[in-house]
Amino acid sequence: MSGRTNLGRNAQILKGLSLLYVVLVTLSLFFVHGESYRPAVSYVLLYLAASVIFTAAMALLLLPVRQFGEDLCVAFYVLYAMFLAGAVFFTGGASSELYALFFPLILASALHGSWGLGLTATVAVLVSYSLAVLPDALRGMASATGPAPVFFKLAVFALTGVFGLLAVGREAAAGTEEEGYELDKDGSILLGRLSGEIEARKGAPVGVILVDPGRELKDVDLLLERVRARIEDPILLGEGTVFGLVLGGSDDSAVESAARRALATAGSLGSEEARAGAAVYPRDARSAEDLLAAAGRALEAAFAAGSPAALVLAGGSLSDSSSFRAAR
Numbered sequence: 001m002s003g004r005t006n007l008g009r010n011a012q013i014l015k016g017l018s019l020l021y022v023v024l025v026t027l028s029l030f031f032v033h034g035e036s037y038r039p040a041v042s043y044v045l046l047y048l049a050a051s052v053i054f055t056a057a058m059a060l061l062l063l064p065v066r067q068f069g070e071d072l073c074v075a076f077y078v079l080y081a082m083f084l085a086g087a088v089f090f091t092g093g094a095s096s097e098l099y100a101l102f103f104p105l106i107l108a109s110a111l112h113g114s115w116g117l118g119l120t121a122t123v124a125v126l127v128s129y130s131l132a133v134l135p136d137a138l139r140g141m142a143s144a145t146g147p148a149p150v151f152f153k154l155a156v157f158a159l160t161g162v163f164g165l166l167a168v169g170r171e172a173a174a175g176t177e178e179e180g181y182e183l184d185k186d187g188s189i190l191l192g193r194l195s196g197e198i199e200a201r202k203g204a205p206v207g208v209i210l211v212d213p214g215r216e217l218k219d220v221d222l223l224l225e226r227v228r229a230r231i232e233d234p235i236l237l238g239e240g241t242v243f244g245l246v247l248g249g250s251d252d253s254a255v256e257s258a259a260r261r262a263l264a265t266a267g268s269l270g271s272e273e274a275r276a277g278a279a280v281y282p283r284d285a286r287s288a289e290d291l292l293a294a295a296g297r298a299l300e301a302a303f304a305a306g307s308p309a310a311l312v313l314a315g316g317s318l319s320d321s322s323s324f325r326a327a328r
Helices: 007-032 043-062 070-089 098-110 115-139 147-177 188-201 220-230 252-268 288-305
Strands: 182-184 206-212 235-237 243-248 275-281 310-313 325-327
Touching: 007 043, 007 070, 007 098, 007 188, 043 070, 070 098, 070 115, 098 115, 098 147, 115 147, 188 206, 188 235, 188 243, 188 288, 206 252, 206 288, 220 243, 220 252, 243 252, 252 275, 252 310, 275 288, 288 310
Parallel strands: 182 235, 275 310
Antiparallel strands: 206 243, 206 275, 235 243, 310 325
16 A cells, blocks of 8 residues: 555544543543552643643644655654653653553554554654653662563563554555455545645646446446556445546546546446546646545536436536536
């Protein structure tokens, strides 16, 4: 899976993790104020670490999908590990019970499907926690809080990271056996790929095509496999048969040609009601969201045309339905 196609997935995981940490850190602040919490707490410094975590989480929630490349993900995983370690240090170090906050960080990093990201997050957790408990470990405290529990926790973190990396390996191995297309339940993957292409092309044309092969098509997997081999990697949208294609550096004629080939491929597999709608950046829209909406309206116009294998290309004003032109 390319970096472009991971943008939507990265955004979902990191934003979900950020919301989780807002909740967990808030609960932790109440927890360390309770009478049952025994280790000494440096409240002012703890609040400072928590405020940084809250600020990072809010910033992530506001970032657009196209920003969630692997470098950004690595930076935020390391940042979270550092300030979670600060929270551990200021709530008792080796005796702190907030070490459990590291586990979501390790597990979430494995969900990205990247060896590098998972390994970096695990190493960041191990190093950060080691530094947070190092003073207590060096002092050789009593057995209840001495080096042995510290090493045990480090071993658990490492094993959790290893299992996560093994899961990444299984996912990668399974991915090589799949049909080569992605299932996009909410449109975020297609939007992320489109945003990435627009950002990378620096104003050059980028086309997006939406294809509905029709309900009578029996073998959707075979269609997507052939589209991938002949045109571009398709993204299957929702639970139906509609799929999207993103074509970087493609002008009107190239986009129209690709759309016609997709319709012809569907026709060769028995489809008689295939439709396609396409739009081209920057002519039809200036943002990925608007461009995808334009392609969606073009697809609707293709069905309204009432002709088998209709292809509609968006053009001119997006608010003017007469600006669509049908190519059949």
